[in-house]
Amino acid sequence: MITTKSVPWLAMALLAGDALGAENWRSVVPSPGEPFASAPPLALALRKERPAGLKENIYYRGVQQRYAHLVYGRGRTAGVAIVLDEIGPGQFDLYVDANRDNEITSKDRVGGEGLSWRTPLKAVVHDGESLHEYPRTVCFRYGPVSGTLAVATCGYIEGIARMGNRDVTVRRIDGDANGLFGDSRDRVWVDVNGDDKWDEVEEQFLFSPILRLKERRFAVRADDRGERLAFAPIEGTGKIRLALPRSLRSDQVEEIQATVQSRDGVTGRLNGTDAELSLPEGDYRLTTLLFTLKDPKGGPAWGFVFNENGGKEPRWHKLIKNGRLTLEPIGEFDFSADVNNGKMRCRPGDELSIRAALYTPDGLLIERAYRGRFASSPFDGGCHGTIRLMSGERVLDSAQSGFA
Numbered sequence: 001m002i003t004t005k006s007v008p009w010l011a012m013a014l015l016a017g018d019a020l021g022a023e024n025w026r027s028v029v030p031s032p033g034e035p036f037a038s039a040p041p042l043a044l045a046l047r048k049e050r051p052a053g054l055k056e057n058i059y060y061r062g063v064q065q066r067y068a069h070l071v072y073g074r075g076r077t078a079g080v081a082i083v084l085d086e087i088g089p090g091q092f093d094l095y096v097d098a099n100r101d102n103e104i105t106s107k108d109r110v111g112g113e114g115l116s117w118r119t120p121l122k123a124v125v126h127d128g129e130s131l132h133e134y135p136r137t138v139c140f141r142y143g144p145v146s147g148t149l150a151v152a153t154c155g156y157i158e159g160i161a162r163m164g165n166r167d168v169t170v171r172r173i174d175g176d177a178n179g180l181f182g183d184s185r186d187r188v189w190v191d192v193n194g195d196d197k198w199d200e201v202e203e204q205f206l207f208s209p210i211l212r213l214k215e216r217r218f219a220v221r222a223d224d225r226g227e228r229l230a231f232a233p234i235e236g237t238g239k240i241r242l243a244l245p246r247s248l249r250s251d252q253v254e255e256i257q258a259t260v261q262s263r264d265g266v267t268g269r270l271n272g273t274d275a276e277l278s279l280p281e282g283d284y285r286l287t288t289l290l291f292t293l294k295d296p297k298g299g300p301a302w303g304f305v306f307n308e309n310g311g312k313e314p315r316w317h318k319l320i321k322n323g324r325l326t327l328e329p330i331g332e333f334d335f336s337a338d339v340n341n342g343k344m345r346c347r348p349g350d351e352l353s354i355r356a357a358l359y360t361p362d363g364l365l366i367e368r369a370y371r372g373r374f375a376s377s378p379f380d381g382g383c384h385g386t387i388r389l390m391s392g393e394r395v396l397d398s399a400q401s402g403f404a
Contacts, residue, residue, distance in 0.1 A: 025159035025227055029137045032116070035198075038139050039187070041150030042177050044068040046084060054081050055103040058095075062087040068149055072138070072179045074224075074288075075126030075307070076367055083108075084142065084149055094140055096121065115142040118154065123179025125225065126367075127309070134225055136179050151177045156189075157226035163213060164233065168192060172207075172226055182207060182224030182267055209268040209279050210234065219280040221265035228265065232280070236321030239276040240268070240284065243328045254301045255292040258329050260284045263316075270327075281321045285314040286362045289329050300372035302383075312363035334359040354387060354399075 030037045046066040050056070054067070062085040070080045083104055085093040094117045095108040110119040117140045122133040137154040153174035161170045168190055175185040186207040189198055192214055198204070205211050211218050211231070218231035242258055244250060250273060261267045262282040270277055289306040308314070319325045338355040346352050358366040369383040389396040 025157055025229075027135070027155060027226070028158050029155035032118070032139075036156050036171065036173070038152040038154045039173050039175050039177070041139070041141055041152040043146075043148045043150050044070060044082070046147075046149055051081065053102060056083075057103055057105050058108075060085045061093055066149075070151060070177070072121055072136075072177075073124035073134075074178075074180065075124060075131075077126070077131070078124055078178075080121065082140075082149070090115070090144060092142055094142075096140075098122070100124075110140070112140075115144065116140070121179070123225075125180075126307070129309075132225075134179065136174075138177070138179075153177055153179060157181060159229065161190075161229050161231055163190070163192075163218065163231045164216070166194075168194065168231075169196075170229055171198070172222075172229065175206075180224040181226045182222060184208070184269060188220070188229075209266050209277075210237070219266050221262075222267070223265065224267070230265075232264070234280050236281045237278050238281055238319040238321060238323040238325060239278055240270065240319060240325045240327060241276045242270050242273045243326045244273060245328060245331050248330065252294055252296075253292070254294050255290065255303075256329075257288075257290040258286055258327070259288040260327070261287050276324070279319060281319050281323075283316045283318050284325070285316050286327065286329055286360075286364060289360060289364055291330060303370045303372075305367045305369075306360050306364035307367050308363075309365040311357070311365055312359060315362045329360060329362060329364075331361040333361070352389065352397075354389070356385075356387060 028036070046068050048066055050065070051067055051069070064086045066084045066086070068082040068084065070082060071078050072080050077100055080100060081097040081102060081104065083095040085095065087093060092115065094110045094112065095104050096110050096119055097104060097108055098119065098121050110117045112118065118137060121136055121138045123136050125132045125134070139152055139154050141150045142148070143150065157172040159170055160167045171189040172181040173187040173189070174181055175187050176183050184207060188205045188207050188211070190203050190205065190213060191198065192203055207220070209220055211220055213231065217234045219234050220229065221232055222229040240260060242256060244253065256272060258270045259267060260270065260279070262280070262284050264282065266280055266282065268277045268279050287308045290303070291306070292301045292303040294301055317325055317327060336357050336359070338357065339352070371383060386398055388398045
């Protein structure tokens with residue numbers, strides 16, 4: 001049983017219905033060793049080869065460096081480069097590229113004690129052309145026996161949510177160290193009985209679109225940024241599954257994952273075409289898609305990541321009570337090229353911009369293409385296409401797209 005003192009401001013927070021605003025939630029980072037100091041750390045892969053594209057403008061104190069990569073947030077710039085510099089037996093320096101400029105300098109060195117480090121790091125989320133940043137604190141630990149570097153998000157997001165006819169205190173924990181709070185390995189703690197004590201067995205849950213609290217089922221209406229969460233009693237549920245187009249065989253697909261979200265904030269993740277996901281009835285749209293095809297020649301797989309970007313109106317799908325909804329996220333794609341932001345004329349000397357875009361049938365925009373295992377790295381595995389502006393056979397200018 002984990003006990004904590006009551007927080008006075010929580011007792012004064014009043015929520016109307018199921019609506020929650022960002023002002024009702026706060027980030028709490030306890031000191032090391034205290035309850036809820038961090039989620040269980042997850043191991044990061046370390047390698048000796050410096051990633052292509054990573055600059056190092058520094059004189060390391062150690063004789064050997066190993067490199068890791070952390071995806072913190074969501075989108076094309078979520079990747080963070082990490083360097084572990086071995087100075088001597090049991091002595092290391094840690095560098096974290098928190099500003100994401102793909103360059104390691106002396107300013108990136110993280111202070112710590114022994115083999116543990118804590119540092120601020122922002123979770124970034126792309127929303128169309130906008131970039132949102134969410135301050136977090138992360139901790140790193142090096143295991144000398146296993147030779148692994150582990151990472152975790154420190155602390156939790158705390159607020160009040162409506163459950164039936166009363167308010168309950170909720171703590172959200174990032175369980176997969178990506179700076180977000182809406183994934184299947186993330187945790188939701190609910191002070192169900194209101195005693196300001198946190199029971200690890202009865203009041204801790206894996207994040208899910210449906211939770212059973214006090215023998216009742218509630219839909220979890222929440223974002224993944226830690227700003228909104230509410231519990232709504234479930235009146236009826238249906239099932240959603242993914243399907244492939246007829247032109248594509250299942251043995252050609254290595255992986256397919258999709259995230260759906262309802263109009264009132266219920267989210268769920270679909271993995272593969274065999275499993276069904278039970279969700280509250282309502283209207284749902286696809287918000288993310290990760291799709292990997294096997295290479296027919298036996299080479300590395302071809303992967304594609306699509307995200308909602310606000311460029312197109314979402315396509316809604318209705319899930320009825322006791323019904324089954326089949327979503328086909330891959331079909332006839334829409335390729336477009338926006339020239340000069342729609343301006344029809346361009347004078348000599350003016351800058352001419354061309355923005356290539358590839359959309360799924362549900363309006364998700366491609367974020368990137370890659371070969372092999374997906375790592376969301378800014379300097380590894382990406383596939384790029386070249387766009388050239390020609391005058392006859394003369395190349396006037398060229399640029400790379402984020403996909404091919």
